[in-house]
Amino acid sequence: MSWPRPGSPHPEVANRTRAVGPPRWVFVPAAAGAVFVVLPLAAIIARVRWSGFLALVTSDSSLAALALSLRTSATSTLLCVGLGVPMAMVLARTSFPGQQVLRSLVLLPLVLPPVVGGIALLYTFGRRGLLGHTLEVLGIQVAFTTAAVIMAQTFVALPFLVVSLEGALRTSGERYEAVAATLGAGPTTVFRRVTLPLVLPGLAAGAVLSFARSLGEFGATITFAGSLQGVTRTLPLEIYLQREVDPDAAVALSLVLVLVAVLVIGLVRAGRAA
Amino acid sequence: MKRWAASVVAVLLIGTAAGCGSGRSSGTSSGSPSGSPRQTLTVFAAASLTSTFTKLGREFEAAHKGVKVSFSFAGSSDLVAQIEQGAPADVLASADTKNMDEAVSAKVVENKPVAFASNTLEIAVPPDNPAGVTSLKDLATPSTKVVVCAPQVPCGAAARKVEQIAKVRITPVSEEQAVTDVLTKVESGEADAGLVYLTDVRAAGGKVKGLTFPQSSSAVNTYPIAALKKSKHATLANDFVNLVTSTEGRSVLAAAGFAAP
Numbered sequence: 001m002s003w004p005r006p007g008s009p010h011p012e013v014a015n016r017t018r019a020v021g022p023p024r025w026v027f028v029p030a031a032a033g034a035v036f037v038v039l040p041l042a043a044i045i046a047r048v049r050w051s052g053f054l055a056l057v058t059s060d061s062s063l064a065a066l067a068l069s070l071r072t073s074a075t076s077t078l079l080c081v082g083l084g085v086p087m088a089m090v091l092a093r094t095s096f097p098g099q100q101v102l103r104s105l106v107l108l109p110l111v112l113p114p115v116v117g118g119i120a121l122l123y124t125f126g127r128r129g130l131l132g133h134t135l136e137v138l139g140i141q142v143a144f145t146t147a148a149v150i151m152a153q154t155f156v157a158l159p160f161l162v163v164s165l166e167g168a169l170r171t172s173g174e175r176y177e178a179v180a181a182t183l184g185a186g187p188t189t190v191f192r193r194v195t196l197p198l199v200l201p202g203l204a205a206g207a208v209l210s211f212a213r214s215l216g217e218f219g220a221t222i223t224f225a226g227s228l229q230g231v232t233r234t235l236p237l238e239i240y241l242q243r244e245v246d247p248d249a250a251v252a253l254s255l256v257l258v259l260v261a262v263l264v265i266g267l268v269r270a271g272r273a274a
Numbered sequence: 275m276k277r278w279a280a281s282v283v284a285v286l287l288i289g290t291a292a293g294c295g296s297g298r299s300s301g302t303s304s305g306s307p308s309g310s311p312r313q314t315l316t317v318f319a320a321a322s323l324t325s326t327f328t329k330l331g332r333e334f335e336a337a338h339k340g341v342k343v344s345f346s347f348a349g350s351s352d353l354v355a356q357i358e359q360g361a362p363a364d365v366l367a368s369a370d371t372k373n374m375d376e377a378v379s380a381k382v383v384e385n386k387p388v389a390f391a392s393n394t395l396e397i398a399v400p401p402d403n404p405a406g407v408t409s410l411k412d413l414a415t416p417s418t419k420v421v422v423c424a425p426q427v428p429c430g431a432a433a434r435k436v437e438q439i440a441k442v443r444i445t446p447v448s449e450e451q452a453v454t455d456v457l458t459k460v461e462s463g464e465a466d467a468g469l470v471y472l473t474d475v476r477a478a479g480g481k482v483k484g485l486t487f488p489q490s491s492s493a494v495n496t497y498p499i500a501a502l503k504k505s506k507h508a509t510l511a512n513d514f515v516n517l518v519t520s521t522e523g524r525s526v527l528a529a530a531g532f533a534a535p
Contacts, residue, residue: 128463143464144419144447226448226459227424233449241451244351244426 041258047251056252064230065238066256072146072234073214076153080210083154084161085203089191091162092169110159117155118223125151126224148225149232153214160213161206168202169195208268212261312340315510316362318353319345320369320497321454322393322473326530327367327518333526334517341510349452350374350428357382357502364505365514367497369393370428374498384505385512387498389535390519391527393471394494395432397485398460398478405466410436410487413444413467421456421465424449429456432493433469440489457482471495476531496535 056062091103109117123129125142135142142148172195180194181187196203218236225232227241235257243250315334319327324347331343346353346363350373357363358380366383367390368374374387399407405418413420422444423430430449437444447465450456456468461481475484499518501511517523524534 122462122464126462126464222451222455226421227450228446228448237451241424241426243355244349244424244451247355 044251044254044258048255049248049252052248053252056246056249057256059249061229061233061238062249062253062256065233065235065253066260068146068149068230068233069215069235069257070260072149072153073211076150076157076214077207077211079150079154080158080161080214081203081207084158084165084206084210087158088162088165088169089195092166093174107159107163109156110163114152114156114217114219115223118152118220121148121152121155121220121224143224144226144228144232146225146231149217149221149234152220152224153217156217156220157210157213160209161203164206164209165199165202168199168205171202172198204268208264211264215257215261215264313507313510314342314344315364315507315514316344316346317365317367317514318357318361318363319347319365319367320350320353321347321452322369322471323347323367323497325477326527326532329526330517330523333522334514337517338510338513343514351376354380360504362504363502364507364511365499365501367499367518369495369497371496371498372428374500377500382503384501384503384508387500388515388519389496389498390523391497391532392494392535393473393497393532394490395429395436395469395487396472396475396490397487398457398468398470398475398482399466399485400460400463401480401483403483404463407467407485409485410440410442410489413469414442416445419447419464419466420444421448421450421459421468422446423453423456423469424451427451427453428495429453429469429471432495435493436469436487436489439492440487471531473531494533497532 057066087106091099091106122143124131125135125148126132127136127141127143142151176194176198177190180190185193216236217234218240221232221234222237222240227233227237233241235253239250239253239257242253317327317331324345327345327347331345334343335341346356346361348356350368350370353363353366353368354373354377357366357377366374366377368377371389374383377383378387397407397410397413399405405412405415407413407418412418422433425431425434429452433444448459450459453470453474456465457470457474457478459465460468460470461478472484472486475482499515501508501515505511518527528534
């Protein structure tokens with residue numbers, strides 16, 4: 001399994017080649033694709049009952065779910081950065097036997113159905129799981145806690161950070177790092193002063209994707225963490241539950257989730273442009 | 275900026291490509307081994323009816339040459355919502371009267387629904403019963419991890435009702451979306467106990483132990499079935515309803531733990 005490496009061509013290359021532009025016919029499937037993505041969003045907006053919107057999204061259960069979602073997604077994004085940056089460094093800057101296999105394994109949650117991730121986490125950290133007994137002896141119980149939500153989110157979101165940062169690291173190359181090293185900078189200084197600033201856009205992209213993926217996490221959470229208001233019931237779980245009794249509330253909350261996602265992406269774009 | 279956008283696009287592409295590969299749902303359509311059946315009867319039934327209705331579907335196919343029964347098993351409210359949105363179904367069997375009433379008021383039901391089974395709650399515990407649960411009252415013990423259905427779904431509404439009748443206040447560690455989620459949490463030993471239907475305990479075999487409790491009779495779930503108005507196979511649809519409500523249907527349901535309505 002080989003992964004495409006994100007990143008635009010080097011500026012010099014882009015300048016030398018004349019822009020050809022895509023063949024005209026691609027606009028037809030491209031437009032169809034865009035409509036396919038945008039239309040359902042429009043349909044949600046069309047279905048919102050605005051009269052009760054505010055009451056629905058500011059109910060106790062909705063606010064608890066939104067707050068929990070934001071809190072857990074922010075925490076899991078931090079975890080993704082903390083774990084993902086070193087992982088991407090190791091994958092991009094070193095080579096050792098079995099690295100390809102390791103890369104595929106690390107990126108596996110990307111292609112795994114989240115429910116499978118939840119089951120895997122359950123049999124690892126659950127009470128009767130692989131580490132369950134050890135954890136219980138230590139007095140740690142993960143299941144049905146907010147920590148379980150964060151673990152589920154981190155599990156599914158981590159590959160997004162690793163894959164985008166590894167791409168950015170490979171694209172930025174090692175020239176500047178090598179120069180800094182010859183000028184006497186130690187590996188940690190090179191990492192902090194050269195490597196990180198160079199790949200900051202890739203890191204930001206990865207962090208945003210991780211946050212968005214955490215925000216939308218459903219399958220692993222419901223399988224591994226459970227569903228209790230204020231503790232484990234995040235916004236997607238609340239939406240799914242509200243659908244049972246009050247489809248209007250589910251639609252209103254869906255719109256909130258869409259807005260939060262748009263806001264996050266917009267903020268980062270604005271930050272990049274500034 | 276450009277590089278940022280490119281990274282996002284690339285990652286999203288990988289994501290979607292992967293999603294396309296794994297997201298292929300296992301459809302209900304399947305070729306029959308000996309010649310294709312001429313008619314397909316589509317039955318929408320509550321998830322808790324999966325094993326019994328699959329069995330009855332095979333009996334129905336054996337009695338009706340050239341007919342294939344295709345099932346869609348899901349939560350009752352999902353099924354009703356799908357039918358209201360125009361899903362092609364011939365028969366609806368719901369796990370509670372509330373959702374069937376909604377189907378009736380949406381005018382998608384052909385005849386008056388017939389009650390064909392009922393179900394009561396049981397306490398499910400792991401086989402070794404780690405928390406030593408023996409009665410409904412034990413579920414109120416703070417150290418006991420109890421999982422129930424959310425009050426929004428039928429099994430949760432029933433759980434709340436028995437709590438009130440028995441004057442027991444359970445503080446669950448999780449309120450699940452579906453009864454099967456409660457069951458799996460007990461099966462895996464994550465939870466010490468859960469409130470599920472008697473038929474779920476029966477279906478789980480030895481993976482959970484069921485404990486009956488007297489207050490369960492205060493929250494009996496009735497299962498109604500009805501042929502649907504949009505059905506293109508009205509006779510077949512009624513035949514299927516008749517099979518489910520017949521003594522033959524009763525015995526299949528009884529074997530799974532369903533009581534008479």
